Amino acid sequence: MRLLRSLVPSLILAGAGIVTAASSWGFDDAIISVNSKSAVGGFKDKLSDHAPLAKPVSLSATDTLKIIITATESRKPKRPHQAFLLLRDQDTGLETTFPFTTKESGKGKVEFGQKDLPVQLLTSSQPLRATLLLASFGSAQAFSNHVFDLAVSLDASKPAPAYEKPLRYGKLPEINHIFRPDPQSGPKAISLFFVLAILATVPVVLGAWAYLGANLSHLSKATSAAPISHALFYGSIVAMEGIFFLYYSSWNLFQTLPAAGIVGLVTFLSGSKALSEVQSRRLAGER
CATH class of the missing domain: 2.60.40.10 (Immunoglobulins)
Known part of the structure; x- marks a missing residue:
């Protein structure tokens, strides 16, 4: 009887193991x-x-x-x-x-x-x-x-697919850079032609002033009333032309912009004073 009681749990465990293993x-x-x-x-x-x-x-x-x-x-x-x-x-x-x-x-x-x-x-x-x-x-x-x-079964009418090697990061062959040459200015002959064309207009302007009766007698009044403003205004115009010439001949953009900014500021400030002086003479009836 004791033998049967001891065998029953063992048989139950064995049966459960068989069921688990069969799952x-x-x-x-x-x-x-x-x-x-x-x-x-x-x-x-x-x-x-x-x-x-x-x-x-x-x-x-x-x-x-x-x-x-x-x-x-x-x-x-x-x-x-x-x-x-x-x-x-x-x-x-x-x-x-x-x-x-x-x-x-x-x-x-x-x-x-x-x-x-x-x-x-x-x-x-x-x-x-x-x-x-x-x-x-x-x-x-x-x-x-x-x-x-x-x-x-691949399509015989189309080329067979080819394997493409994936991109892998690593050492690559040396790259020799070829830089473009520095930009060159236009032909000097064309530049000289336009310079002479501009200079040729100066006599035309002077002749037009003489024909229309330009009054040069006010020059002394203008310079005496606002000498610094007129001097700086006309001087800044000449300086700006000089900056353009330097930019054309030798300067680069980083050299030109600061100088042009300073001269432009002087032209604006002195020009407002000089034109105010001219306006005062016009309002006084002087022509």
């Missing part, structure tokens, strides 16, 4: 289909959780492969924490995965085409090995089985 992930009602845009093609079949399909599934450039499954834990529909379709190149061992979109009922779907595959897998010489992965938290054993082979 595992799997799937039911797995359908694989290939939808083609062309008139020919198309494929549909059921996937098995213990044996792969006998023939490789063909995927052309315009096809879309879709898999619908119902994930189960201990033959009961349940949503797994991880559900992936893994494609592996049998020559190089390179892999890529496509996650299933799953629901609480365990229903899952994955869909992809050639455009979603890496270039390395598109150019594989053998069919890609497709493995279905189902797993989650807990003690249930994960599911990882080979379910079918995928044969990628």
